[in-house]
Amino acid sequence: MDTMRERFAAVTSQLLDEDPRLAVVLAEIGMDGFTGAARRHPDRVVNVGIREQLMIGVGGGLALTGMRPVVHTFAAFLVERPFEQVKLDFGHQGTGGVLVSAGASHDWPAGGYTHMSPGDVALLDTLDGWTVHVPGHPEEAEALLRRAAGAGNDKVYVRLSLQSNQAPQPVNGAGFLTVRQGSPGAPVVVAVGPLLDNVRTGTEGLDVTLLYATTVRPFDAAALRAAVAGPTADVVLVEPYLAGTSTAAVNEALADVPHRVLALGTGRKELRRYGEPHEHIAAHGLDPASLRSSVTAFTGG
Structure with missing residues (x-):
């Protein structure tokens, strides 16, 4: 199976052939995936070099001309380093585009903390109007990328990961899916993107309703409310970021429903040993055994 990032390069290269409005902006990272597309469309595959702030500025400028920019690099260099440009060149200017990240929380531990960005979605949450997709499988990534590229003037962030679920779900960018239905009033567990398999395994045999989220902004409040069947609610969030x-x-x-929330995800403490991605997942309590322990302790079994 290909990775989400490999699928991104293949799909976006195809979309460049089909849509003359589309342009790709890179800062060296990821350029190898667009070698063929750059030969076919040298004016619409732009590599600015190792200048991430400029990369966002070029994307915003292309959007002002009516183009649909797709901007890609590691999340730390796409959201954190050029955050002021994201805020101004897209938000303040009233333009739209597609930011596609890789790396994010702990996909490449050997790169160290400079190449990790567990706070990317939280940071974008400080801005208005961003749609955020977090696919859990390459097939889902393709569906959400095609949706994002074809949008009119929306601001979209697509967060790709090396971690992937075994099988794709029929996502369409419109809300949460119910993967498992618990009894009336059962706790609701919301699994985001590539953590679905770990959550599904970790909660096997427990009486919970399991929702799957690949589009987390806007947040599907209606699906959550529908899953809460009692006068009170216990909700467990399992997110692959902060x-x-x-x-x-x-x-x-759930403002009008008495409820408790258990928030699981990447912790704030920096893990200074490189290790491997699965070791970081376990260290943050996001492996199946740790998730089961956390959920049962929160819900009383």
Whole structure:
């Protein structure tokens, strides 16, 4: 199976052939995936070099001319380093584009903390109007990328990961899916993107309703409310980025329902040993055994 990032390069190269409005902006990273597309469309595959702020500025400038820019690099260099440009060149200017990240929380531990960005979605949450997709499988990544590229003037962030679920779900960018239905009033577990398999394994045999989220902004409040069948609610959030990123969205969705929230995700403490991705997943309590322990302790079994 190809990775989400490999699928991104293949799909976006195809879309460049089909849509003259599309342009790709890179800062060296990822350029190898667009070698053929750059030969076919030298004016619409732009490599600015190792200048991430300029990369965002070029994307915003292309959007002002009516183009649909797709901007790609590691999340730390796409969201954190040029955040002011994201805020101004897209938000303040009223333009749209597609930011596609790789790396994110702990996909490449050997790169160290400079190449990790567990707070990317939380940071974008400080801005208005961003749609955020977090696919859990290359097939889902393709569907969400095609949706994002074809949007009119929307601001879209697509967060790709090396971690992937075994099988894709029929996502369309419109809300959460119900993967497992618990009894009336059962706790609701919201699994985001590539953590679905770990959550599904970790909660096997437990009486919970399991929702799957690949589009986390806007947050599907209606699906969460529909899953809550009792006068009170226990909600467990399992996110592959900073723990608690969506807690405020849950609280807003259930403002009139007495509820508790357990927020699981990447912790704030920096893990200074490189290790491997699966070791970081376990260290943050996102492996199946740790998830089961956390959920049962929170819900009382």
